[in-house]
Amino acid sequence: MYNFNGQIASEFRLAISHNRAFLYGDAVFETIKVSQNKILFLEDHYFRLMASMRILRMEIPMFFTMEFFDEQITNLINTCEPAAAYRIRITVFRESEGFYVPKTDAVSYLIHAQPLENESYFITDAPYEVELFKDYTINAQLLSTIKSTNRMVQITAGIYAKENGYDNCIILNTNKNVAEAIDSNLFLVQDNTIITPPLSDGCLNGILRKHLLRILKKDTEFVIAERAISPFDLQKADELFLTNAIKGIQPITKYRKKTFTTQVAHKVLQLLNASI
Known part of the structure; x- marks a missing residue:
């Protein structure tokens, strides 16, 4: 399931002709584990995401609060098939046109949820x-x-x-x-x-x-x-x-x-x- 700028859908299509994430890698992301409906290390993920956006000179919307991302992730997994845990990926990308220099620094976000089998961390005995x-x-x-x-x-x-x-x-x-x-x-x-x-x-x-x-x-x-x-x-x-x-x-x-x-x-x- 996907959440693109607040719109949740099972399939997602994004035009890539002017997409800076595709054309220039002009995007940052977080991968987050949700276990038993608890978002693990949400505060740390949130502050790293904000810091990454600042480093890349992205515009941070006023509504990009930790509570906002908590709500967006929760809304998304509530639409998914029940699972022990989920892998959540938040991608934030600059949405403007332009070449190496973007025309604006405004951003869009995409949140993707995938089920995981194990709710807790564990170690296997397999060689590595x-x-x-x-x-x-x-x-x-x-x-x-x-x-x-x-x-x-x-x-x-x-x-x-x-x-x-x-x-x-x-x-x-x-x-x-x-x-x-x-x-x-x-x-x-x-x-x-x-x-x-x-x-x-x-x-x-x-x-x-x-x-x-x-x-x-x-x-x-x-x-x-x-x-x-x-x-x-x-x-x-x-x-x-x-x-x-x-x-x-x-x-x-x-x-x-x-x-x-x-x-x-x-x-x-x-x-x-x-x-x-």
Whole structure:
């Protein structure tokens, strides 16, 4: 089901001849999980969306409040077939004509709902192997931290992973440090320290990353650090795991010749599910 500027329909068509999201990637988006009719991390998603729009100089309508998006998402899932959970994608795009310079900064929004099978986050015991993606890098700058519809580095990394039989790829920044995975933030565990790249290294300002940093800093069992991670650090780690607001936590079991344990990832999962 779709919600386009407040109009809900099971099918949706959008003219693309002047659509800036299609022509220039002039759009930002949020993917949100709804579980048992509860919108998870709505406040964090809302403020990241607003920040992304400001960074891209989009006009933010006065009615774009958190309560407005809560209502629009709720209205949409109420029209869907009942499911344990839903994946919600909000896309906001500049609607004006123009070429590289838009004629106006006014926006439209599109919300799409898809059913999910699992209402809570969980970890499977299946092997999960990753590799470095070296063909292209992301810039260590503010634009890399937002969820724009320009994801060409991530897409080409995904194709590389598919062609070579990997479950995911680790993406580097222009400084040759680890930034993130294709669709996730990365955490490294060494002894009792959990490390994740800082936003200044160009990683996505992930919602689940942000939430885990909050709850882990309250837990005395681990030391939490945001610092640069080199590719060499990956092979010295005890554990590696990925985080994503839809999937939750995904432990990495193999990187090159190194295999990893998953005990800390399971502990973090327990803390995550208890927090929501």
